[in-house]
Amino acid sequence: MSTESKLDVLSHVGQGTKMGALFRSVWLPAILSSQLPAPKCAPVRLKLLGEELVAFRNGAGEVGIVQANCAHRLAPLFYGRVEDKGIRCSYHGWLYNEEGQCLQMQNEADASICSKVKIKAYKAVERADIVWVYMGADDPPEFPKFPWIDLPKAQRNATVWIQESNWLQGIEGELDSSHVSILHTNPETMATSPVHRPYSAVDLTPKLYAKDTPVGVLAVARRNAGNEYYWRVAQFMVPSFSSIPAADFPVGGRAFIPIDDYNTYTWDFNYYLKGALPEDFLDYVGKGLAFPPQSEYRPYRLNTGTIVDTFVPVRTAANNYLINRQGASHSSPSGIHGLNDQDRAMQEGMLATPESDGRIVDRDKEFLVAADIAIVRSRRRLMRIVESEESLNKFRELIRDGSAYGVVPLDVLSDADELDDFLQKHQGELYSGVQPA
Incomplete structure (x- = not known):
């Protein structure tokens, strides 16, 4: 299937589309x-x-x-x-x-x-x-068994804001491990966000892997860490959920829920199994340095004309994300304040197809490299699920009891030097409950 037809299939979510049917299954x-x-x-x-x-x-x-x-x-x-x-x-x-x-x-x-x-x-x-x-017409599946869904309120939080792009640009950013060492890292201080260990600031060219799971894809990065390796494993869960590892802070993750083909609700979920969310985490988040960005709750008119009531970031393309070119921010040489502001500046500004009002990437013009392995694997994973009614129904059956979503990310030092060896040692740590069949 050509890149152009993949763009059409994966980006469009309205009634009668293949991706629309997938989103209406969860x-x-x-x-x-x-x-x-x-x-x-x-x-x-x-x-x-x-x-x-x-x-x-x-x-x-x-x-x-x-x-x-x-x-x-x-x-x-x-x-x-x-x-x-x-x-x-x-x-x-x-x-x-x-x-x-x-x-x-x-x-x-x-x-x-x-x-x-x-x-x-x-x-x-x-x-x-x-x-x-x-939003499906049939009976819904059981509720997804996310590891955080039944935790006490003090141990979890959720936030949401609007992103001015197609949903796929957002979720693909979650699967792109190499950008963290560049976009989110200040080379002068070698400082990354507190969700990474210092090795992410040193090794800018991690060895990247991708592996299918029952509910999505593992996006794996292996960085050098002295006599060991620093392994980070993110979970992509179809259609648009992620679970991202953390070194010290609570585990995070996002969901990119399509408003339409051109706008997205970005959700952020954090949870901490050790107890209440730490004060230093709440302070970091409260300053807009991570997720969510600094936002205000208000009516917002979409580029399609519809008005929605939602959280709108303070830093947007309309004000150049308030970039300060005279000095780097806490974590990035770009001069853009927070992690999500930095991500949105890249994702909302990607070269788009003319007919999409600047909101859907023209993927026919991409030059993908080995660092994009998880993105390519996830596109193929989605395409296989929606290629026929039979394959979509097979996915619906997989998620029927909710257990497929009981997965967790992983941030660990290990002497394993290749993915198969690593997974043999750590496979059981990637599930919060019973592994799905």
């Missing part, structure tokens, strides 16, 4: 629970996989995620009233519950008509202070 993070802080509070506008939606919390505290517009005259439900039983359109008073069923029409005397009107609604659940949504 539970996706939609909004933070804190964005709906109380029963009957203001609703939240969002967009997922190209669909305009509104989230609300009814008087019983239940969350609904439904289409953004009333069935009657297509007025925006966002400007409606959230009541005990649902959300009421302000135009003509049609009331909808969390399942999208119309319960009342204030401008229609025949009450029996209500039963005939139902707007699109998706299954929503709250786990780990996140509202998750399942």
Whole structure:
């Protein structure tokens, strides 16, 4: 398959697309629970996989995620009233519950008509202070058994913000281990972020490997560390989840959830098995040095015209990411403040196809090298899953009980010098529970 057709298949997520069908096969993070802080509070506008939606919390505290517009005259439900039983359109008073069923029409005397009107609604659940949504038409799988999902609140956190690019640019950055030693490392101080050991600042050309797993791909980097090797193993989980190792800080990871073909919700998850999240970690994160970037919660108009309510980074392409060319930041010679700001500057500014409004990389013009092995492997992995209904159903069956997502990354010093030897010694450390078949 040509690079151009791969671009089409992997980048597009709307109804009727192959990647859209894959994303509609898994539970996706939609909004933070804190964005709906109380029963009957203001609703939240969002967009997922190209669909305009509104989230609300009814008087019983239940969350609904439904289409953004009333069935009657297509007025925006966002400007409606959230009541005990649902959300009421302000135009003509049609009331909808969390399942999208119309319960009342204030401008229609025949009450029996209500039963005939139902707007699109998706299954929503709250786990780990996140509202998750399942956008498939069938019954959802069991919830993914991420290692952090049931930890006490003090031991985990989740944040979200918008990225002005196609989702694939984001997740591929997670699989690119060699850029850490360059983009995120200050050569004058040899300082990397606290998630890396000093070897990442010294060895700029790690030996890279990639290996398929049941749920995705291992992205592996081996760096020289004296008489041993410094091994870092990141987990890519289909369709767009990652789990990233940490030397001292809590384990991190991201999810790149498509708003549409041109915009992405970037989610960051951190967890600490030893106890509450360390204060030095919270301080580092609070300064915008890592993930999330410094952001403000506000309405944001997408390049496609839709308005969503989300966290918008302070540093964007519109202000050149507030780059300071006179001095390096804490971790990078670029002069761009934080790790995610640095990543977004690269990913949002990649050469794009003209028809994508600058948002989807023109992969036909890439010059890939050995350092891109995990990216290439992950593209092929995704393509194999979506190549047919049979292969997609096989993946759906794999994730049916949620256990496939119970994987962890690894940051370790080892005397193993090749991947097979390393995995033979450390394979069991890459799973938080029972290994999937």
